[in-house]
Amino acid sequence: MSTRPSRQEACVQGEKEAAPGWRAAPPRREHSPPEPTPPASLLPLQASCVQYRLVVRDANTLQICQLYTCLDQIQHIEWSADSLFILCALYKRGLVQVWSLEQPEWHCKIDEGSAGLVASCWSPDGRHILNTTEFHLRITVWSLCTKSVSYIKYPKACQQGITFTRDGRYLALAERRDCKDYVSILVCSDWQLLRHFDTDTQDLAGIEWAPNGCVLAAWDSCLEYKILLYSLDGRLLSTFCAYEWSLGIKSVAWSPSSQFLAVGSYDGKVRILNHVTWKMITEFGHPATINNPKIVVYKEAEKSPPLVLGRLAFPPPRAAAGPLSSTESEWRQRSHWDGHQALQCRLARRSSGNTASQGRAQGQALCAAAKFPPSPVFHEVASVPVSLQTLKPAADRANPRIGIGALAFSPDNCFLATRSDSVPTAVWIWDIQKLRLLAVLEQLSAVRCFQWDPRQARLAICTGGGKVYLWSPAGCVSVQVPGEGDFQVLSVCWHPSGDSLALLSKDHFCLCFLETEQGVGTAFGQRGDHT
Structure with a gap:
């Protein structure tokens, strides 16, 4: 350098x-944004x-x-x-x-x-x-x-080849030189090289720091199942290999406490490694049939449920999962705000803020102020056994749609959300404290994206339709996004405070403000600052 x-x-x-x-x-x-405390101006x-x-x-x-x-x-x-x-x-x-x-x-x-x-x-x-x-x-x-x-x-062109520690002190970079994989650790204050070491990988696919910045995970491509754990000074702490001669690792995620490392594989299982011995403590399978009566299965249904009072904003901690319906949602002007609605969206005809895709929409921001009944689509608790919709991958095509395509820990370290690409319509919620499956959410369409609220155990899900789905230990609810035209929610993004949520489509974005204990939360928790 x-x-x-x-x-x-x-x-x-x-x-x-x-x-x-x-x-x-x-x-x-980006990994785990804290609550912002900006200057008053x-x-x-x-x-x-x-x-x-x-x-x-x-x-x-x-x-x-x-x-x-x-x-x-x-x-x-x-x-x-x-x-x-x-x-x-x-x-x-x-x-x-x-x-x-x-x-x-x-x-x-x-x-x-x-x-x-x-x-x-x-x-x-x-x-x-x-x-x-x-x-x-x-x-x-x-x-x-x-x-x-x-x-x-010599930076390597791989899926995740650059990662910063959460405190911003160190940078880890995947390198490829002389047909071998290396990792360089640099000090961000002066960009000087701190450590440089080779990795025992055939084709390094990604690296990621633990949230505490003490351990670096490096994993091989899908052709070989291997994940390696390194200390800050470049020492190899452990190597994990679940099986051989088959497609290997597809996704990796650290828990917020750095105690667990979840490894999603092409065999449809998630393996949890502990931070003491770096050995596997359990593995989570994703079967197509749910037989355990202790597992709550929410199935999205196209019919109107009975109007039952419910709330998903601040559920009791570690409450038993059960059905939850939303009250009648009303979209009001600022002067008619009554403080009882659970979700409020604002639609703006602009290109989405987290990507730079071409924005073809024109016009100024449009605030939704329509009144509508509950969404005709809701979730019902299904009786076991429940058979989930599976997708048979094409054997003659590359990158088969199998394995664990997405996984994420909740901010309180209590839950793990996963999606198996062979069961694209389902999201699996795992209880990390008890190491068991807690709930399954089966949607009518394939799940495009899900993301945890950065402040509490509340999961937002989208399927490419006009609705956003929220899950917490208290239950599950779906909300129709208001506005003109066909708004297809392709991805979601929480504000670091957890009080608001951005819904992104190809050409538009929608801001949603969720109710808090103090009232309706805005981006910085100030009630009454939005319509």
Whole structure:
């Protein structure tokens, strides 16, 4: 890795010595974002892009706060950890443009030139940008403060080849040189190499730090079942291999406490490793038939349930799972707010904020203020035995739809949600404390995405339709997204506070505010700041 002054294209416009002043704020990471505590002068903001325009809105009212124009179509946007800067990656032009929220007239342009650009991201301190060139020849680290640049050679083009510790002190990078796999650990303060070691893998597929930053997990490609655990100084702690001569690891997830490592495999099982011996303590299968009467199976049904009072906002902790129906939902103006609805959405005809897909929608933000009865689709508790819909994979095609495609731990470390690609319509909820299956949610359509509330055990699920599904230990409920046209929810994204939820379609996004014990939560828990 070498260091030299930055090229002219990376010069900071309007600043001679450094970027604008920044305020101290706790880092907000992608892996497990904490509750934000922004300065009083900063509003909760939401960013989205439409072709070459970057739109920054007030997350409570959807009013436009800033509008920036880039040099070309935007493919990727990302906030800095302190939310004071936002980068726009223009991959086709090999450019990255950085905008300041405090000083809109300040901006920065980074040009990778003939090397090209395939990926761009922030460092945890929010003052460095990591650009990956075409063909993964190198990673360039640009500093907004000193206007210097550093090079990291030999990055490997794999599924998850770069990972930061949660405290932002260290970077682990997967490398490929001389037909062998390596891992480099760098110090993020000065980008100096701390450790460099080879991995006993045939084709390294991904690496990920434990939340406590003490252990690094590295796993092989699907052709060989192998996962290796390394300490911060590069010592091999353990190697785990469940079987041989078959497709291996498909997904990996750490528990928030770093006590467990869940490994999803192509054989349809999840294996849980413990942090003491790094041995398997249990494995979770995903059978097509549920026979255990202690397992609650929620089946989505196309009929109206009886109107029963219920709530999913703050369920009793560790409550027994049972049916839950939503009360009649009403979408009201601010002046008619009565504080009793469980969910409120706001529809904006803009491109989604977490991706840079082409936004073809036009017009300004539209606030939904319609009144409608409960969704005709709800969940009923099915009697065992229950046969789930299975998908037979095509034997003559690559990347067969089998195995555990997604898994995630709840923030309280009590539950694990999984999805088997051979049973695409079901989400499995596992009780980690008792190491058993707790509930199964069977949808009418294939599950596209699910994500845990970052503050409590509440799971949001979408299937590509016009509804969002919520599960907690108290039960399950589905809510129809209001608005004009056919709104297809393709992914969901929680606010770090857990009070609001973003629903994303191809061309639109919808903001949902959920009820809390104090009332209706906004992005920062201020009641009455939205309609």
